[in-house]
Amino acid sequence: xxxxxxxxxxxxxxxxxxxxxxxxxxxxxxxxxxxEAERIAAELSAYVDDLLEEMxxxxxxxxxxxxxxxxxTYRGAGLSPVVAAHFGHAADILTRVRxxxxxxxxxxxxxxxxxxx
Amino acid sequence: xxxxxxxxxxxxxxxxxxxxELAPHLRADxxxxxxxxxxxxPAGLPETLGWDVVVIDGxxxxxxxxxxxxxxxxxxxxxxxxxxxxSRLPFEDEMEQALGxxxxxxxxxxxxxxxxxxxxxxxxxxxxxxxxxxxMRAERDGDPKLRVxxxxxxxxxxxxxxPMRLDRALPFxxxxxxxxxGGQTPELVARAFHEGRRLGVAAVKDRxxxxxxTLSDELERGLRALSPEVVEELERDAARDEAFASPVVAARYRTGLGVLETVRASMASLVRxxxxxxxxxxxxxxxxxxx
Numbered sequence: 062x063x064x065x066x067x068x069x070x071x072x073x074x075x076x077x078x079x080x081x082x083x084x085x086x087x088x089x090x091x092x093x094x095x096x097e098a099e100r101i102a103a104e105l106s107a108y109v110d111d112l113l114e115e116m117x118x119x120x121x122x123x124x125x126x127x128x129x130x131x132x133x134t135y136r137g138a139g140l141s142p143v144v145a146a147h148f149g150h151a152a153d154i155l156t157r158v159r160x161x162x163x164x165x166x167x168x169x170x171x172x173x174x175x176x177x178x
Numbered sequence: 179x180x181x182x183x184x185x186x187x188x189x190x191x192x193x194x195x196x197x198x199e200l201a202p203h204l205r206a207d208x209x210x211x212x213x214x215x216x217x218x219x220p221a222g223l224p225e226t227l228g229w230d231v232v233v234i235d236g237x238x239x240x241x242x243x244x245x246x247x248x249x250x251x252x253x254x255x256x257x258x259x260x261x262x263x264x265s266r267l268p269f270e271d272e273m274e275q276a277l278g279x280x281x282x283x284x285x286x287x288x289x290x291x292x293x294x295x296x297x298x299x300x301x302x303x304x305x306x307x308x309x310x311x312x313x314m315r316a317e318r319d320g321d322p323k324l325r326v327x328x329x330x331x332x333x334x335x336x337x338x339x340x341p342m343r344l345d346r347a348l349p350f351x352x353x354x355x356x357x358x359x360g361g362q363t364p365e366l367v368a369r370a371f372h373e374g375r376r377l378g379v380a381a382v383k384d385r386x387x388x389x390x391x392t393l394s395d396e397l398e399r400g401l402r403a404l405s406p407e408v409v410e411e412l413e414r415d416a417a418r419d420e421a422f423a424s425p426v427v428a429a430r431y432r433t434g435l436g437v438l439e440t441v442r443a444s445m446a447s448l449v450r451x452x453x454x455x456x457x458x459x460x461x462x463x464x465x466x467x468x469x
Binding site: 162 | 370377387404427430453
């Protein structure tokens with residue numbers, strides 16, 4: 062068996078190649094996998110940096126009136142506003158990170174389809 | 179037209195009869211790449227040259243005035259390499275002009291078309307050969323990044339955070355090796371690269387989503403098991419932070435910071451694991467089943 066991670070169609074075609082060509086095809090497969098894993102990781106890391114910057118900017122710019130409105134919003138959750146802010150904001154960040162991951166994968170899929178055409 | 183990749187642009191300036199005589203010889207021989215050849219008559223030579231190499235046929239130039247004009251245009255081309263092909267009986271003034279304005283010249287005589295072709299090939303493909311030699315050496319020595327800047331250069335600016343278009347391209351060294359083998363190999367190598375990309379995305383996406391699920395579960399468990407002591411501790415910590423307008427803003431900020439730091443560290447760790455699995459030629463079992 063050539064490589065369990067290749068699609069069956071490609072694996073069958075690759076199986077008929079010379080040793081030199083086979084090594085090259087598997088190198089290309091690994092290079093593609095590594096390139097995309099590194100790219101997605103870099104994009105996610107950049108997104109986390111953006112979120113941190115945004116959070117710092119927002120926190121510094123909160124006026125007493127905005128802070129009062131925030132407290133009012135979190136008070137509606139039936140918990141202490143501080144506890145609601147703690148859990149609510151954590152869940153919000155996780156939702157945003159998850160959304161970015163899905164968007165990155167969608168864009169990567171569209172680009173891969175485009176570059177193969 | 180050659181199906182090989184084109185790595186240089188060559189312009190041949192000659193009269194139509196000389197174009198018919200010499201142009202068929204002007205192609206990269208026994209190479210996996212080729213150069214593009216454009217033909218133009220001396221009268222039709224544009225004032226601005228966008229080619230890598232300009233080959234001027236001296237035999238096609240009707241007089242010294244035309245020779246001067248053509249050589250001056252070529253010399254003004256900046257980084258264009260000019261090769262002058264001498265006429266059948268070059269006079270002293272022609273040789274002086276060629277020496278003064280062209281980078282190199284070819285004398286007439288034995289095996290003339292072949293010598294012209296070899297000289298053009300050597301000049302046109304020299305940058306590509308140099309670049310391939312550097313890349314091959316870097317690959318052989320295991321150097322992951324090829325450094326072409328001299329140490330005297332000022333420190334490079336940090337790389338842009340948005341990956342460049344080349345990140346999605348098949349590495350040049352692999353493409354070149356595939357072209358050398360020929361047959362179906364270039365196409366199979368390109369397909370394998372794309373399949374690798376798809377698996378790379380799928381693997382990182384699955385693990386990153388798994389990480390978000392784990393963190394969400396932890397949050398829910400924390401919320402369900404919320405004791406009065408924990409509430410008191412959270413409120414006390416938030417109230418102690420005087421940098422913010424209110425304890426709620428402080429709680430939001432501290433929580434956000436904590437979650438993002440956790441996400442960043444976990445992402446770095448999962449990508450390290452993924453890259454290490456790639457180096458070991460091993461895919462996790464669930465990905466193998468899918469592919």
